[in-house]
Amino acid sequence: MMKRKLLIIILLIGTTYTFAQEVSYQKVKQLYExxxxxxxxxxxxxxxxxxxxxxxxxxxxxxxxxxxxxxxxDELSIKKSxxxxxxxxxxxxxDPSNISPKLISIFNEVKSEYLRxxxxxxxxxxxxxxxxxIKSIDPYVMKxxxxxxxxxxxxxxxxxxxxxxxxxxxxxxxxxLGIMIYSVLxxxxxxxxxxxxxxxxxxxxxxxxxxxxxxFRNIIxxxxxxxxxxxQIDLLLYxxxxxxxxxxxxQLNNFSITSSQLxxxxxxxxxxx
Numbered sequence: 001m002m003k004r005k006l007l008i009i010i011l012l013i014g015t016t017y018t019f020a021q022e023v024s025y026q027k028v029k030q031l032y033e034x035x036x037x038x039x040x041x042x043x044x045x046x047x048x049x050x051x052x053x054x055x056x057x058x059x060x061x062x063x064x065x066x067x068x069x070x071x072x073x074d075e076l077s078i079k080k081s082x083x084x085x086x087x088x089x090x091x092x093x094x095d096p097s098n099i100s101p102k103l104i105s106i107f108n109e110v111k112s113e114y115l116r117x118x119x120x121x122x123x124x125x126x127x128x129x130x131x132x133x134i135k136s137i138d139p140y141v142m143k144x145x146x147x148x149x150x151x152x153x154x155x156x157x158x159x160x161x162x163x164x165x166x167x168x169x170x171x172x173x174x175x176x177l178g179i180m181i182y183s184v185l186x187x188x189x190x191x192x193x194x195x196x197x198x199x200x201x202x203x204x205x206x207x208x209x210x211x212x213x214x215x216f217r218n219i220i221x222x223x224x225x226x227x228x229x230x231x232q233i234d235l236l237l238y239x240x241x242x243x244x245x246x247x248x249x250x251q252l253n254n255f256s257i258t259s260s261q262l263x264x265x266x267x268x269x270x271x272x273x
Contacts, residue, residue, distance in 0.1 A: 025057050037068045055088050082110040153231030169231050176224040183217040
């Protein structure tokens with residue numbers, strides 16, 4: 001029922017719009033017959049701009065305009081009106097009873113030129129031939145971005161203007177960093193509680209609590225490390241178009257990650273500025 005009402009409303013709107021356009025056309029026709037040339041041009045401009053007329057009515061409007069332009073000696077506008085007609089119907093032939101022989105002569109000239117040199121049609125570009133615009137980033141800006149990104153993943157992307165990826169990475173890395181700091185402190189507290197526990201009945205419980213916290217801490221540390229690495233690689237590899245990754249990576253004199261135990265993650269780097 002609702003769909004039927006919606007369809008009726010759409011049809012009414014379309015019918016009303018078409019009727020309004022036809023009324024405007026009739027108004028132009030009446031003004032043309034009264035030789036009110038100035039208002040014919042003015043109202044027909046608005047009518048053609050809004051569109052919605054049938055092809056036959058649109059052609060008729062252009063013919064009326066061509067006649068007025070002929071009376072005003074505006075040959076360029078005459079040819080433009082005829083080109084608009086040919087754009088609608090390239091094989092159109094004017095009725096000699098509606099326009100003067102001189103205008104028919106001009107029309108035939110325009111038509112010959114139009115058919116000989118038709119307007120260029122935009123051809124769809126081959127996606128394999130489309131080259132993305134390469135955005136160049138100043139080396140000093142890049143170095144600052146790298147330093148900021150090392151401190152907190154995502155800051156580098158924000159610094160060079162990649163806001164969408166920057167805000168997303170910064171938000172995720174900040175949340176992960178906060179959870180990691182909390183889990184490290186919580187694990188230390190539970191470890192200390194386990195080591196100080198002397199009650200044999202509670203030792204196992206304290207150890208289990210510590211062990212769970214220990215594993216969770218390691219998972220969070222690894223997760224943050226993955227986010228950190230992703231952000232650095234993304235900044236260096238994808239932030240400056242197709243430039244060689246090695247050129248960017250050369251900005252880092254030394255970069256290494258070592259891990260002696262699952263609980264200890266060491267990240268060593270040195271940046272030349």
